[in-house]
Amino acid sequence: MYDLLTGPLLWLVFIVTFVGLIVRVVMYIRGLNWKLDRVAYRPHLGHGLKHAARSIVFFLIPFGTHSWRSRPLFTILFFAFHIGLLVTPIFLEAHNVMLEKSLGIRLPGLPAGVADMLAWTVVVGGLFMVLRRIAFSDVRILTTAYDYILIVISVAPFATGLIARYELGNYDFWLIAHILTGEIWLLALPFTKLSHVVLFFMSRMQLGMDYGIKRGGMKGTSMSW
Amino acid sequence: MPEGTLCNKQPINTDEQLKLVLNDKGGKQYYAEMEQLDVDTEKLWNTIQKTMKSRLKTWLEICAHCGLCSESCFLYQVNGRKPEQVPSYKIQSTLGEIVKKKGQVSNEFMRHCMDVAWSWCTCCNRCGQFCPHGIDMGVMFSYLRGLLYSQGFVPWELKIGSGMHRVYRAQMDVTTEDWVETCEWMAEENEEEWPGLEIPVDKEGADIMYTCNAREPKHYPEDLAEAAILFHVAGENWTVPSEGWEQTSLSMFAGDWECCKDNVENVYAAIERLKPKRAIGTECGHAHRATVIEGPYWVGREDGQPPVPFMHYVEWLLEALETGKIKIDPAKRIKEPVTLQDSCNYVRNQGLKNVTRKIIEYIVEPGYFREMAPNKEYNYCCGGGGGFNGIGKYRPQRNVALLKKLQQIQDTGAKLVIAPCHNCWDAIRDLEEEYEIGIRWSFLKPLVINMMIVPDHLKPEE
Amino acid sequence: MSKKILLATTGSPASFGAARVAFQMAKRYGSEIIVFHVIGLPTKAYSQIVHDVRTGDEVQVDDDYKSWVEDELRNTYARQIEEAEGGVSFVLTTGVPHREILRTARSEDVDLIIMGASSGSIDHIDYKGYTGSTLQKVAKAAKCPVMTVHRESAAYRGGFNHVLFCTDFSKQANHAFKYALNTARECDCDMTMFHALDVGGKVLAQNEIEDRLIEARKRMRSLYGSQMGDFKNYDVEAWEGIPYMEIVKLARERMADLIVMAHHAGESDSDEARLGSTLEQVILRASCPVVSVNKPDKV
Numbered sequence: 001m002y003d004l005l006t007g008p009l010l011w012l013v014f015i016v017t018f019v020g021l022i023v024r025v026v027m028y029i030r031g032l033n034w035k036l037d038r039v040a041y042r043p044h045l046g047h048g049l050k051h052a053a054r055s056i057v058f059f060l061i062p063f064g065t066h067s068w069r070s071r072p073l074f075t076i077l078f079f080a081f082h083i084g085l086l087v088t089p090i091f092l093e094a095h096n097v098m099l100e101k102s103l104g105i106r107l108p109g110l111p112a113g114v115a116d117m118l119a120w121t122v123v124v125g126g127l128f129m130v131l132r133r134i135a136f137s138d139v140r141i142l143t144t145a146y147d148y149i150l151i152v153i154s155v156a157p158f159a160t161g162l163i164a165r166y167e168l169g170n171y172d173f174w175l176i177a178h179i180l181t182g183e184i185w186l187l188a189l190p191f192t193k194l195s196h197v198v199l200f201f202m203s204r205m206q207l208g209m210d211y212g213i214k215r216g217g218m219k220g221t222s223m224s225w
Numbered sequence: 226m227p228e229g230t231l232c233n234k235q236p237i238n239t240d241e242q243l244k245l246v247l248n249d250k251g252g253k254q255y256y257a258e259m260e261q262l263d264v265d266t267e268k269l270w271n272t273i274q275k276t277m278k279s280r281l282k283t284w285l286e287i288c289a290h291c292g293l294c295s296e297s298c299f300l301y302q303v304n305g306r307k308p309e310q311v312p313s314y315k316i317q318s319t320l321g322e323i324v325k326k327k328g329q330v331s332n333e334f335m336r337h338c339m340d341v342a343w344s345w346c347t348c349c350n351r352c353g354q355f356c357p358h359g360i361d362m363g364v365m366f367s368y369l370r371g372l373l374y375s376q377g378f379v380p381w382e383l384k385i386g387s388g389m390h391r392v393y394r395a396q397m398d399v400t401t402e403d404w405v406e407t408c409e410w411m412a413e414e415n416e417e418e419w420p421g422l423e424i425p426v427d428k429e430g431a432d433i434m435y436t437c438n439a440r441e442p443k444h445y446p447e448d449l450a451e452a453a454i455l456f457h458v459a460g461e462n463w464t465v466p467s468e469g470w471e472q473t474s475l476s477m478f479a480g481d482w483e484c485c486k487d488n489v490e491n492v493y494a495a496i497e498r499l500k501p502k503r504a505i506g507t508e509c510g511h512a513h514r515a516t517v518i519e520g521p522y523w524v525g526r527e528d529g530q531p532p533v534p535f536m537h538y539v540e541w542l543l544e545a546l547e548t549g550k551i552k553i554d555p556a557k558r559i560k561e562p563v564t565l566q567d568s569c570n571y572v573r574n575q576g577l578k579n580v581t582r583k584i585i586e587y588i589v590e591p592g593y594f595r596e597m598a599p600n601k602e603y604n605y606c607c608g609g610g611g612g613f614n615g616i617g618k619y620r621p622q623r624n625v626a627l628l629k630k631l632q633q634i635q636d637t638g639a640k641l642v643i644a645p646c647h648n649c650w651d652a653i654r655d656l657e658e659e660y661e662i663g664i665r666w667s668f669l670k671p672l673v674i675n676m677m678i679v680p681d682h683l684k685p686e687e
Numbered sequence: 688m689s690k691k692i693l694l695a696t697t698g699s700p701a702s703f704g705a706a707r708v709a710f711q712m713a714k715r716y717g718s719e720i721i722v723f724h725v726i727g728l729p730t731k732a733y734s735q736i737v738h739d740v741r742t743g744d745e746v747q748v749d750d751d752y753k754s755w756v757e758d759e760l761r762n763t764y765a766r767q768i769e770e771a772e773g774g775v776s777f778v779l780t781t782g783v784p785h786r787e788i789l790r791t792a793r794s795e796d797v798d799l800i801i802m803g804a805s806s807g808s809i810d811h812i813d814y815k816g817y818t819g820s821t822l823q824k825v826a827k828a829a830k831c832p833v834m835t836v837h838r839e840s841a842a843y844r845g846g847f848n849h850v851l852f853c854t855d856f857s858k859q860a861n862h863a864f865k866y867a868l869n870t871a872r873e874c875d876c877d878m879t880m881f882h883a884l885d886v887g888g889k890v891l892a893q894n895e896i897e898d899r900l901i902e903a904r905k906r907m908r909s910l911y912g913s914q915m916g917d918f919k920n921y922d923v924e925a926w927e928g929i930p931y932m933e934i935v936k937l938a939r940e941r942m943a944d945l946i947v948m949a950h951h952a953g954e955s956d957s958d959e960a961r962l963g964s965t966l967e968q969v970i971l972r973a974s975c976p977v978v979s980v981n982k983p984d985k986v
Contacts, residue, residue, distance in 0.1 A: 142288075193287050200358055214518060
């Protein structure tokens with residue numbers, strides 16, 4: 001079971017996920033339409049890309065934009081959650097061991113304490129995200145079951161991983177559960193709203209170009225949109 | 226009844242039809258007919274499939290429902306923070322539903338969409354700056370308005386507005402003759418005080434072609450006279466076209482894209498005909514957005530630029546002040562607390578935020594200028610943008626919408642609001658009418674005329 | 688005498704004085720009258736709804752409404768219309784009042800505009816975006832003389848018998864003089880030319896005052912006397928004081944039934960000028976119609 005899940009199935013999952021995400025990116029770019037979007041992407045590509053990069057960079061910096069500054073608590077929660085979500089699986093020592101076994105390469109590993117903390121951040125962050133959706137009427141009205149499922153999908157690998165790590169209950173069961181939920185999470189990336197893992201960059205880039213080309217960038221104004 | 230005589234899917238293309246719709250008091254029959262109007266669901270879905278490309282589709286799909294947009298929306302704030310006013314919810318529950326149902330929506334739903342699209346959103350695009358995913362709900366609402374217009378679900382005044390553009394090529398019934406006559410009249414009325422003042426019509430090869438808002442010749446031709454006086458004093462070689470002088474686009478508010486294209490083509494044709502070095506538009510926000518920012522795309526100009534450089538009035542004014550073409554008498558500068566209204570359409574949507582502030586430095590005594598908070602590209606809509614001002618049906622909602630600007634102005638303590646945009650000017654005027662907070666408001670032109678130094682050779686002989 | 692008169696009316700009692708003068712002129716001199724009325728002020732951007740001028744209600748102006756308002760006006764002036772010799776027509780429109788008055792005056796090429804002075808408060812919202820009152824804007828820009836009848840008691844009860852022309856020796860005053868002279872000639876009445884030496888807010892030696900008054904009389908005689916031709920029924924007066932007070936006092940003393948003075952184009956732009964202007968004060972206080980002249984075209 002373990003071998004299957006970490007062997008051929010994992011490869012399949014990786015392939016589907018990466019190909020899927022690449023398709024999403026390609027489709028996005030192909031579906032841009034200068035006339036309908038009213039942005040002259042091509043003739044002012046340089047300008048556009050400059051502001052696209054600007055737009056992405058500023059939104060990736062905590063408190064880098066007016067928007068992030070306007071809701072500091074949410075910003076902290078949001079960045080902590082996403083950092084944990086991305087950093088932990090890539091730099092986790094145990095994952096690196098697997099990587100070395102199969103491909104012979106490894107990435108720098110995280111000290112166990114840091115990895116634990118990050119994983120806990122994701123779980124607690126996820127919990128707060130759920131609470132936030134329940135507590136605030138402006139978020140509650142937007143929230144659908146789909147949003148909760150996505151939080152569950154995203155947090156499950158971390159929760160199961162932590163349980164396995166602390167060897168609570170049956171280690172093998174929780175390890176398998178961890179691997180399975182991780183794979184579900186990966187598969188969900190291209191097919192659900194989690195596609196924002198790449199589409200965030202696409203959409204930001206698009207709006208950055210919009211502002212950069214049409215809405216002021218070419219007039220020499222730079223806004224941190 | 227599938228199609229009404231007043232409310233239907235056909236745009237107004239003739240004077241008779243225009244009069245017919247106009248004579249319907251307050252749109253009573255029009256709105257009654259709308260309740261019976263069939264939704265052409267097949268056409269709706271076809272249009273969506275053809276025009277809804279990856280940007281909008283992605284935006285609808287990846288919205289994380291995080292609610293970061295809620296506080297960005299002034300309508301959410303002034304409507305008691307009702308969750309239904311969260312921008313994301315507004316678009317998801319309208320356009321989102323139409324897409325989800327593949328266009329299979331009812332008449333009632335379409336009317337609900339109309340209410341939301343025109344009275345819950347002014348397309349000010351402020352929310353777009355707050356969404357981490359870069360989702361601009363103003364853009365989506367504009368798209369939704371287009372869909373609604375094509376199905377006949379559009380507020381009465383805007384159906385008429387775009388009809389006016391279609392029939393008169395102006396937002397009001399101002400004909401070419403009326404316009405040329407008004408130019409003569411204004412030159413005549415002011416020639417004594419301003420010897421040599423001219424409003425040259427159709428002069429080829431001038432440095433500047435000036436375009437304006439039809440409300441000016443219709444109701445406030447002083448504005449045209451003021452523009453002429455300022456060009457005259459600045460020594461500009463300028464002209465106005467006899468056709469293509471109207472720069473506004475109520476059709477943009479209505480979502481009548483075909484008509485938008487026609488409006489802009491008309492202005493660009495004047496440019497091609499008169500070959501000015503550049504064009505300058507009046508102190509109007511949406512006119513600038515229509516003709517300069519969006520217009521090139523409507524007519525299919527690949528570089529996204531008008532045929533010649535096209536400036537907003539504030540850009541020209543700053544240039545004239547900086548180059549000394551217009552000099553301000555320091556003794557006559559504004560010496561009372563004064564604030565500035567940033568128009569969404571050329572500040573948030575074209576970044577002209579510093580231009581107006583540099584003008585302020587020239588015309589306001591240091592220490593008297595008060596910024597609104599927030600300001601520049603984060604300023605709130607005046608409360609009457611996107612067509613909101615003119616729609617009778619949504620007057621109560623509009624009056625609530627004004628509360629944000631009211632509070633912002635009051636917080637500055639200013640008694641004078643400089644509003645270089647017709648829509649903002651109107652909204653602030655209505656604000657004073659509704660709430661009487663004791664403010665005055667002004668365009669830039671009359672202020673500058675009152676404080677500029679007139680060179681001796683331009684003064685009348687005594 | 689003015690052949691074509693534009694009577695700008697609000698249809699309210701405030702403009703009855705103006706209407707009475709206009710119709711009496713029509714009766715006596717056979718002038719044609721255009722009764723002009725702004726139905727509504729365009730308030731709501733490109734909205735089709737306007738504010739009814741009299742009631743303040745929001746109304747939508749269409750042909751029905753227009754003809755209803757026209758009927759109201761016809762009823763209001765029914766008797767006077769009957770007696771008017773030169774014909775009466777109606778122009779009803781929507782817009783900013785001063786602008787629409789000027790527009791119609793221009794397109795109809797009228798010789799005289801008659802209006803009440805208090806039609807619409809300048810504090811009203813619809814005027815606040817602009818400086819100055821309707822009257823001031825009309826008086827400034829009109830090509831023809833503008834007659835104002837502020838108080839109903841100022842509506843004369845017969846022809847003109849005594850014209851008081853007040854001068855400050857400006858270019859506009861010269862145009863005003865021509866109008867005063869032509870009126871006096873055509874109506875065969877007396878005319879007093881008057882200059883009030885403004886001593887408000889300054890202390891002048893009595894000698895200097897007297898010298899200046901002699902100078903002013905001389906100047907009137909030479910400047911205007913030369914233009915009198917065969918017209919003899921005039922005299923010249925000059926004394927010191929606050930101009931508007933002296934003008935009103937003299938008008939009362941001479942039982943003048945028409946005051947003619949210049950309007951100064953430059954004056955109407957600032958708030959101080961509005962409140963302090965001699966013309967405005969004379970209009971408010973005079974017990975007869977006041978004509979202001981700014982341009983030479985229609986005198």
